[in-house]
Amino acid sequence: MIDNDVVVLLEAVPEFAERYLELVASADGDPGAAVALSELADYVGGLVAELERYRPVLDRCLGAVESVAASSDDSAELVAWAFLDSLAPDERRRMTDWFGPRTRALLEEVDPDPDPQP
Secondary structure, three states, X not given: OOOHHHHXXXXXXXXXXXXXXXXXXHHOOOOOHHHHHHHHHHHHHHHHHHHXXXXXXXXXXXXXXXXXXXXXXXXXXXXXXXXXXXXXXXXXXXXXXXXXXXXXXXXXXXOOOOOOOO
C-alpha cells in the first residue's frame, strides 16, 4: 500500500514516477513518504540546476532580441513577427517577465489577449 502523501506527489508530478519506482525497487517495497520526499527534493534540485544552467544563455538571447527591437521600427517589426510570433503562446507567457520593455510592448501587438477566457 502506497502512503497517501506519496500518491499526492505522484499524481501531481507524474514525471517523478520513474524515480519513485527506482526507490521501490531498491527498497524492495514501499520506501515511505520521507524517502520519497527526499528523492523529490533531489529531483527538484536538478530541475533548478538546469534552469540556472541555461539562464545566462536565455538572458543573452532575450537581451539581443531587445537590442534588435529597440534599434529601429523595421527591426521591431522583425522581432514582433519573426521572433515573438514564432514562439508558442505558452512560451510567450512564461517568458514575459524576462523580456525587455520594447519586446514586451511588441508582445502586446502579437498577442493582445494572452489569457483568453474559455
